[in-house]
Amino acid sequence: MDYLKGLAAAALISITFSVIPASGNIALPETVAARGHVNGGTAGEAGGGTRAVRPEGFGEGYTAGSESSKKLIDDVNVFVGTDGFGNVYPGPQLPYGGIQISPDCDDKDYDCAAGYKYSKPFVQGFSLTHLSGTGIPDLGDFLFLPGIGQEIKPSKLDHSKESAHPGYYGITLDGGVKAEMTAALHSGLFKFTYPEKNGAYVMIDLDHTLKWDCEWSDVRLLDEYTVIGSKVVAGWNPGRYVYFAARFSEPIKDFTILQDGKPVIYNTKRFRSSMEAWGKKLQVIVRFDGDSSPFIIRKELAEHGTDGHALVGSKKDGQFQLEIKVAVSGVGTDGALLNLKELDGKDFDKVLAEAEATWEEALGAYSLNSEDKTLRETFYTSVYRTMLHPFVFQDTDGRFREHDGTIGKAEGFTNVTTFSFWDTFRAFEPLMNLVNRPLQADIANSMLAHFDKSAERMLPYWSFYGGETWCMIGYHSCSVLADMILKNVPGFDYERAFQAMKTTATNPHYDCIPEYTTLGYVPFDLEKESVSKTLEYAYDDWCIAQVAKKLGHEEDYEFFLSRSMNYKNLVDPETGYMRGKDSKGAWRDPFAPIAYQGPGSVNGWGDITEGFTMQYTWSVFHDFDGYVQIAGRQRLKKYLDELFTIELPEDIPGAHDIWGRIGGYWHGNEPCHHVAYLYDYFGEPWNCQKWVRYVAKNYYGNEPGSLSGNDDCGQMSAWYLFNCMGFYPFCPGANWYYIGSPCVPGMSVTLSNGKKIEVTTKGWSEDAVYIKAAYLDGKKIGSPIIRYDQIKDGAKLHFEMSRKPVKGAFKK
């Protein structure tokens, strides 16, 4: 979750809340569960089993469901998170694939950030690019909509006519056109089945973009079968160029270009080709009936256009079946055409079968020991969501759009894009450092390519499609690279990475880094969200220091380690909370741990990013013990208890899309993701166990509304997967994890080195959330911590579970 809508920065409210006294093991009020988007949430009525029965005739290339041996893709419900504020899309994509074809329901709704929302009434069409789980909409490029007749309008979204699974989405639209789609790595395929050929059309909308404006576009009928185009978007990525190519299985008989909904009139003055157009609000309507063709006299062109054609549209039962190969590129229409070639000789069924097989293999890295449908779907859908972003952002020849808009070529790595590091440094990246280290090398090299072309000479913050949004705070690219380097992820240049981290963390322009360096904190009179920034800078500095140490840069180690202690400068001697300080050294006054403090933050939160002090004060990942020594153990423990028990009003301005709330613990946003594990620190691991199991049970699930907040490019799902294993990376960059409580009765995951982490339990049940004893490779674990070295080459974790807290569980 990274952005909140509908909150004027000026409308700052100071709120005081009552705190319920904490007890060791409080009973949850019923209202807590009722308050959030717990399984189903607002969309609970609509959700549930929409894909349990596949409507007849959908996904014909898909045979898994009819075989006796179940397949893992059957355990993924791609609709999970498509309602509420999960902001994910149900459409087909290969693992980390460069094209994300999916239905769009509302390109104007800010909370429809991935285009689709389960509870929306209409489908506008199917666009080729999507962001998974982001709080801000973008992409949604090149919308395709099939139909019959003259009227071109969105179709009713009827879930009874819809089916989807990894690699496949299909729906029957108004007028009876069945629209199906699947994806390869740089390209994809539509299959549109019309009741008849007469009147059948495909509309391609060049203007359609999720939320943002298309500033310029062009489109061209390249040959009798092929349409290409481009667009420039003034978006979240401030200047984004994207290109597409579409090759039809049937010859195009009519190609009509519309501008602003009206046909472009040709020949009113000078000649103007009806085969290409430039400008804004462009759409084309392609038809296949009639005897003539735009190329009727130019046979040589039709021949030219059939190069590489393998598709043959076929009629069945009087139906008209059309297949369209599509590809996108950040390079150019030539890149998009090149990407199409990966589909040479393949039809829809073939590509779909390959997509399904690819997903089956990818999902197979994880094995769940449970036949419980809800658990299986929750688990494998979470696995699926960690395999979407970042995604390939280069053509098949390695060319990609660099951060400065020039065209580069990835040598020795695959360029990937969409980095939501404020979110993903927490669990997604540490998970990948266990299970997908080749991906991490690609991420690292792509980050460094971005750095090399950055005007500010900074590593990416929140970047996609070659552009930097500067979204969120900190410089967690340094955490991300540090976790890789410290865990010896191979495939990139550590020294080059370190120099980039150092340059990034000393940028003189970025959000008060100079003041942070000289004063020791980000002053609230000069910078918004100053407390959150100070805390996260300090943590990132610690990460850089660890890398400096490893690479032998002693002086840098001292500099960044020293700066990483800056968090101490904001520990309020009076309350022990992290508290804003201005550039003169004066504390924020008045101050309250639950208040919108100070003007002008992005979201109106004041000194804190998307939350209150009581939530953010825990962001001392790297030296929590140091914080305790200043603020006092008793006091902080009390604050932690209060966080989970405080009663807050439901309607909190700025938090409309953050749910999964237990008092002030908001699982629907990232700042709380590590907080429950502090009970391990405070010697009450049973409270950690209680809360993580509560979260896993109530704020994850297998229905459209199950996600309690934005999936944030897999971070929410990665949190779940770590908790299925029973541990969590409290401080990425460090070599240890806190133990929580396994959310599933048993599972295993294959690491990048082929070794396995196997988790088994005894006495596990939904109610048995407490650990009686934990074993690593047969040895009892004596504290709620396991180390990276203990699991990196595989491990057998065994948990004995209990329905009641076991206070001595980690005694040897």
Add this chain to the structure above:
Amino acid sequence: MDYLKGLAAAALISITFSVIPASGNIALPETVAARGHVNGGTAGEAGGGTRAVRPEGFGEGYTAGSESSKKLIDDVNVFVGTDGFGNVYPGPQLPYGGIQISPDCDDKDYDCAAGYKYSKPFVQGFSLTHLSGTGIPDLGDFLFLPGIGQEIKPSKLDHSKESAHPGYYGITLDGGVKAEMTAALHSGLFKFTYPEKNGAYVMIDLDHTLKWDCEWSDVRLLDEYTVIGSKVVAGWNPGRYVYFAARFSEPIKDFTILQDGKPVIYNTKRFRSSMEAWGKKLQVIVRFDGDSSPFIIRKELAEHGTDGHALVGSKKDGQFQLEIKVAVSGVGTDGALLNLKELDGKDFDKVLAEAEATWEEALGAYSLNSEDKTLRETFYTSVYRTMLHPFVFQDTDGRFREHDGTIGKAEGFTNVTTFSFWDTFRAFEPLMNLVNRPLQADIANSMLAHFDKSAERMLPYWSFYGGETWCMIGYHSCSVLADMILKNVPGFDYERAFQAMKTTATNPHYDCIPEYTTLGYVPFDLEKESVSKTLEYAYDDWCIAQVAKKLGHEEDYEFFLSRSMNYKNLVDPETGYMRGKDSKGAWRDPFAPIAYQGPGSVNGWGDITEGFTMQYTWSVFHDFDGYVQIAGRQRLKKYLDELFTIELPEDIPGAHDIWGRIGGYWHGNEPCHHVAYLYDYFGEPWNCQKWVRYVAKNYYGNEPGSLSGNDDCGQMSAWYLFNCMGFYPFCPGANWYYIGSPCVPGMSVTLSNGKKIEVTTKGWSEDAVYIKAAYLDGKKIGSPIIRYDQIKDGAKLHFEMSRKPVKGAFKK
């Protein structure tokens, strides 16, 4: 001249004019000369000798003027044609150079198509790209304006503080900043000399575009010395992308980006880099005073940025002198940066000296035997104007933006752009087929590259910067290629060219080509300017037929030769004029040879393109004898006489920028350019001689207003140069020329093969316009025709002149 402004297509007027009976040798009424833009025209007061005295301190690198031996660049007055409607620019460019740096006076004025106009009061700044002599504005990209202080506004245009010659333009602006500029092939240099460093700025305007709208742009401070940027223009070229790079000799201390005139505010919400921006209406202000730098803390970047720096700004007499290396590219900012490298190690004076030397050598292909200042300046300025367009449109590595927007690489040729073929097929291209055949090979290969990427699979019509405007009529690319092929210009594939010509001329979409083929003419009820189109299609078909014949395509030869006779279908049996016919075969009725006939033409002219029937009826270049056989010799001869003697009102809607009028003979536009030579056909060469000398004397000259119409990428100037030699290519593609009357007493020109055409005269004077006898290599010429074969390997032409018509001059 290609486009007329301010004439609503609907406002059609039928005009009848009185015709003065023609006589063999009429006296010109005084009003004829007074009517047009004869030497000086509207700007006559302002013009005259502005560069005769070079203001002190201008063009210091330029030494030619101070040497005893005169240089040819002294004979070029780059201001000729900058007033009235010549639409040329005075700024520096190398021969056919890819950058055209020049002052812009008014980016909103349609009649300021090249940016500069001599009579305008202000200079807005200096932009990097310009079109030479076009009727429609475009380009004018990346405006640089130096100044002092806080106020940023256009400067007064004071001709007493201005100086220019080939390769150089300089002016002192308000506030005392001297702005000088010179050019290399892909790059150029500014030298700005400020009274002091304090307050000195350079404004770069990304939005500035002549007439059209910049739809998108971005700009970035790349390093302490370098700014890069791009823009997308919805222009005459419907979707144009252009990029620039600028490297400053002094470190940039302040870099302020403005949007819509207001500073872009940073850090209001999230961080936003002050070193880059995207969007519309962007400007940047660069300053050099102060102690800080945007890169102050990042020394490594400043070092990074100095790669390849050779410039060192120097102070002289307390002045602040700044040099800026600039380059443009159609490929990307990387292309622009690459192009800058051609300036490595060179400063302003060095590049200027090289530019002057290059021009001196280029102009040296021509030698004029006259010391008359007016003649010399008219002559060498005409030579200069034939060496500007087309211009290089590729980066130094050969990469260029193709017609489909992708990036290609020119292999074995240099890609050039800006083809105004409706104009230039007449004289410019035939001239180049004599004097610059390597350029022609580049033109041919660039045309074919365009063809290969054309959606319509057509050769270029009126194209520039990778885009097609579809401006004007016909398919004169076929004439252009035919003239090359039939004159054996080497360096391109004739067969490939022929296939492209054939495909172009049979395009089923283009302006009624199918109807023209089946009906035998373009019907006026289906197509505007139907008569002009029929005539020009027929001529172009003849050209294609000649190539078909040469290459042995017998069937194609028959087809196109047959179609080239289509002009006959519009010869009105009643009047003998070319007359419109509708698709049912009915003649245009009512009909008059001087009338706006029929609705909906681009300019409101009706069946005719930019003129009346009485002017266009002569466009049977290839078979005038055939026309005469149908319409009658007597009648057509009478019409020809009437053309030169008719009295027309001065204010003719649609012709505001067409001057140089002798009755209905309008030299300021191309349709008449060949018409005077018909007197050779009709056996009255003395009338041809009279009119061409009248035109040369009165509608050419050495003052800003001397050009009688748009120079049209050198066509007007090429007409003059042919007439200096005493002959003219009446029918490009044919192997002969009509003899006119030499406009100069003697000259020579070196052909591509190193051979010379030498023209000498006896008895030549301004009044001795008539030929008494003509000799080719010593032999008396027996008819007013010379053949290509007679001059292609050099020739000595000698004319004996007379003040009175000599009727038997061409008797043997």
